[in-house]
Amino acid sequence: MEEERCRGILADHHRVMNRYCNATSKVPIPTFNLLTVRVIRIRNLQRANALSQSNCYVTLRLPTSCMDEAQTKILSSSTNPVWNETFFFWIQSIVKNILELKVCDEDSDDQLGTVLFDTSHLQPGRTLCYRFPLNEQNNEQLEVEFTMEYMQNMMECIATNGVLVSREVCRLKVEVCGRQRRRARQKRSFTFKVKGSGEGTRTVVLDSLSPVSTVFHYAKYCHPQMEILLTNSSISSCCSSNKTIKDSMTVPLHRLSMGERIRIAHEKAYSIFVTPENCQQDLDVRLGYGLCAKEKDFIRKRKRYVAAALKKLLHLKEDLQDDEVPVVAAMTTAGGVRSMTAMYGSIRALQKLNVLDCISYITGLSGTTWTMVNLYNDPEWSSKDIGGCISEIREHVVKNKLCCFSGENLKYYEKEMCKRQQEGYKITFSDLWGLIIETMLRDKPNAHKISSQQQAVNRGQNPLPIYLALNVKESYSTLDFKEWVEFTPYEVGFPKYGAFVQAEDFGSEFFMGHLIKKIPESRICYLQGAWSNIFAQNVLDALYLSDCSEEFWHTWTRDRVVEIDEDTYPPLPKRPNVRSTRLFIPSGSLTKALRDVVTMRPVVSNYHNFMKGMQMNNKYLEHEDFCTWKDTVLDSSPNRLCETPDHLELVDAAFFVNTSCPPLLRPERKVDLILHLNYSGGLQTLPLDLSAKYYAKQGIPYPKTVLSEEEREHLKECYLFNETDNPKAPILLYFPLVCDTFQKYKAPGVLRSPDEMEAGQADVTSTIFSPYATGMLQYTEEDFNKLVNLTNYNILNNEHMILQALRIAVERKKRQKRKSSFYSC
Numbered sequence: 001m002e003e004e005r006c007r008g009i010l011a012d013h014h015r016v017m018n019r020y021c022n023a024t025s026k027v028p029i030p031t032f033n034l035l036t037v038r039v040i041r042i043r044n045l046q047r048a049n050a051l052s053q054s055n056c057y058v059t060l061r062l063p064t065s066c067m068d069e070a071q072t073k074i075l076s077s078s079t080n081p082v083w084n085e086t087f088f089f090w091i092q093s094i095v096k097n098i099l100e101l102k103v104c105d106e107d108s109d110d111q112l113g114t115v116l117f118d119t120s121h122l123q124p125g126r127t128l129c130y131r132f133p134l135n136e137q138n139n140e141q142l143e144v145e146f147t148m149e150y151m152q153n154m155m156e157c158i159a160t161n162g163v164l165v166s167r168e169v170c171r172l173k174v175e176v177c178g179r180q181r182r183r184a185r186q187k188r189s190f191t192f193k194v195k196g197s198g199e200g201t202r203t204v205v206l207d208s209l210s211p212v213s214t215v216f217h218y219a220k221y222c223h224p225q226m227e228i229l230l231t232n233s234s235i236s237s238c239c240s241s242n243k244t245i246k247d248s249m250t251v252p253l254h255r256l257s258m259g260e261r262i263r264i265a266h267e268k269a270y271s272i273f274v275t276p277e278n279c280q281q282d283l284d285v286r287l288g289y290g291l292c293a294k295e296k297d298f299i300r301k302r303k304r305y306v307a308a309a310l311k312k313l314l315h316l317k318e319d320l321q322d323d324e325v326p327v328v329a330a331m332t333t334a335g336g337v338r339s340m341t342a343m344y345g346s347i348r349a350l351q352k353l354n355v356l357d358c359i360s361y362i363t364g365l366s367g368t369t370w371t372m373v374n375l376y377n378d379p380e381w382s383s384k385d386i387g388g389c390i391s392e393i394r395e396h397v398v399k400n401k402l403c404c405f406s407g408e409n410l411k412y413y414e415k416e417m418c419k420r421q422q423e424g425y426k427i428t429f430s431d432l433w434g435l436i437i438e439t440m441l442r443d444k445p446n447a448h449k450i451s452s453q454q455q456a457v458n459r460g461q462n463p464l465p466i467y468l469a470l471n472v473k474e475s476y477s478t479l480d481f482k483e484w485v486e487f488t489p490y491e492v493g494f495p496k497y498g499a500f501v502q503a504e505d506f507g508s509e510f511f512m513g514h515l516i517k518k519i520p521e522s523r524i525c526y527l528q529g530a531w532s533n534i535f536a537q538n539v540l541d542a543l544y545l546s547d548c549s550e551e552f553w554h555t556w557t558r559d560r561v562v563e564i565d566e567d568t569y570p571p572l573p574k575r576p577n578v579r580s581t582r583l584f585i586p587s588g589s590l591t592k593a594l595r596d597v598v599t600m601r602p603v604v605s606n607y608h609n610f611m612k613g614m615q616m617n618n619k620y621l622e623h624e625d626f627c628t629w630k631d632t633v634l635d636s637s638p639n640r641l642c643e644t645p646d647h648l649e650l651v652d653a654a655f656f657v658n659t660s661c662p663p664l665l666r667p668e669r670k671v672d673l674i675l676h677l678n679y680s681g682g683l684q685t686l687p688l689d690l691s692a693k694y695y696a697k698q699g700i701p702y703p704k705t706v707l708s709e710e711e712r713e714h715l716k717e718c719y720l721f722n723e724t725d726n727p728k729a730p731i732l733l734y735f736p737l738v739c740d741t742f743q744k745y746k747a748p749g750v751l752r753s754p755d756e757m758e759a760g761q762a763d764v765t766s767t768i769f770s771p772y773a774t775g776m777l778q779y780t781e782e783d784f785n786k787l788v789n790l791t792n793y794n795i796l797n798n799e800h801m802i803l804q805a806l807r808i809a810v811e812r813k814k815r816q817k818r819k820s821s822f823y824s825c
Helices: 002-019 293-313 336-352 367-375 387-398 401-405 407-423 429-441 450-456 524-531 539-545 551-557 589-599 624-629 638-642 686-698 709-713 754-760 781-796 799-824
Strands: 027-029 032-043 056-061 082-092 098-105 110-118 126-135 140-151 156-160 164-166 169-178 188-194 201-206 212-219 225-237 244-252 262-266 270-279 328-332 359-364 464-471 483-487 491-494 499-502 509-511 514-517 560-563 582-585 605-608 647-651 673-677 719-721 731-735 745-747
Touching: 032 056, 032 098, 032 126, 098 140, 098 638, 110 126, 126 582, 169 188, 169 201, 188 212, 201 212, 212 514, 293 359, 293 464, 293 799, 328 336, 336 367, 336 387, 336 673, 336 781, 359 367, 367 387, 367 429, 367 464, 367 524, 387 429, 387 781, 401 407, 401 429, 407 429, 429 524, 429 605, 450 524, 464 524, 524 605, 524 647, 673 799, 719 799, 731 781, 731 799, 745 754, 745 781, 781 799
Parallel strands: 328 359, 328 673, 359 464, 673 731
Antiparallel strands: 027 156, 032 082, 032 140, 056 098, 098 110, 110 582, 126 140, 156 164, 169 212, 169 270, 188 201, 188 225, 225 244, 225 262, 262 270, 464 483, 464 647, 483 491, 491 499, 509 514, 560 582, 605 647, 719 731
């Protein structure tokens, strides 16, 4: 009966939490359990080597409950070590809690094996004992007993979107006050460390009677402790039974009374005070998969422009209603200066055809972000003749790039990098690359920030720009771990996690969804350095992009993890929402060394991680939006996902698939038609094929992009892909970068004269020997004009295809409206 009562209470709490999904404010929820873990013994422990038996111990790690590792005592030279040691953890049931039981050898510091156990297997009111297999050949088993008990009268303020969880946060003010007046006062250095806090470690120096202070933000119910390290001094602690501790002391913060100023240490020369306070204000990180209010308002305003443009362009007799206006987007691909230059030609053609006014979104990555940034410096750019922008950028493309490394510019770079570091950023070569890009493409520094571009969309007068990057992880290839990060003038965030921050706050320090240190927003040139970070490729990425077999390298670089539910004693049942129990088998030193070599990235762009401290919801693997973008080897390892580093590591999104389409495929944006403007080098169908393969694997609605062998060998300028039986898939209009009829026609229907034939020869398919190779930063004026004219012509020459696609999109919206009205009746 007690078990049923506890299960019923927990079910009620989960129903309450479901009402608060996508909320950024915290609500108190009583969902705590006490987990008791008794490490009993290991049976048939294998020898560390041929001469000696292992001196082993077991560590227990549950990062969602406690930031510190617990450890058994070390038992020497025993084949059947017995501990019978008990450990306790507070369990927040809204969170996915995975207990890690690691068996270690003291002599070699080797990890013999780690059991990953989902505590959701346990039920309140029951005690269960399991034997986990560590080595089947030797019948080596780890025996552990678990007891789960429901804890009454415990409340925690929680916010969640069904994937991420923000837990209750406390703010701790630490003060060091001098107590003696001295003519020659000796400086004293105090180092405070709160593991798992937003600040981590802080050092203050006391050199006068004036108090010095620092602040920490920490999770209230994760057993936080503060370690104090002093230089050549002794202190007596009020929180450690008045014991005198030399050089260091530890203060358990969960025992302190909220709102009270408490003296925790004193000496003749100084005293240390702490004041803990609850932080219950709303989150500064938006947890939700829907569009932010500002983007929704933009779409509403933009539809007025689009509706008027479509009526004129398609010669419609009646005005389109809001729910009849299709969302049209233009997406671009990477390619350095080639993609930047080519995009100018495409935009000019779309402007001439009055199609630009029909577009609501423009997405870019790598080199096309350079074009977008230049355009959006002018809030009215789409209503002006873009010829002036093209003439200006031509001057910079044809100039000698050695001027970027003049003595004057080098001094400017040094000054700007020092300023950035002083503001609180972790500077990398990527930031210097951003400054070089700015110097290559402008006559003077650009003071604009990404939030400044709100002026260019505040009335819906231009399409909304979306920039794309990848977040990667150290020691993993892009194929194994990458997460899409999108940037708009309004927000920066992860579609995978449903976590977004205001554009002006990106780069500031956050903890558990709270802004804890405001840092000035980056100038946009630094973001350009991150979006087009061509220096971050590792060996494994290069092998993947060269179509090399991955399996051989994964054998050497991936960790070995096996499921052991059925091998435990008694066997663990398969239950919904519960992760299988797994055994992590450590790799050898040779494998680790090889992995470090092939996954090392020379340069990544670092920004403070705004998801720092957040934990995973107990049902995150069921969430539809998370599963849409779930494609990394760590997605089923919540502890590893929660171990968010202090900094995001951003790279060029083209290192995985050369596409900026993912933001447009979010169902919340309801994009009906995508103009796929391809500027990649080499095989023109490769980005299309890789994208279609990826979206199919992820279950993302996308049209079938089938081309015959003959079509692939002789590509046309435009292809229309539309699946009438798949209304969720957008219509796709694909423009490969080809030089086809442009060789004979200088404009649609206007043949070239014999003297003009050379102007129609553009070698855009070669990746190495072409003047448009990706690594080329300088073009001749002739090559620049030729590429702009080519992409301009390819769109103008396919006006009929664009109009056809727009008509299909309008008709589909009207059909959806009629269908919706029918079902509502």
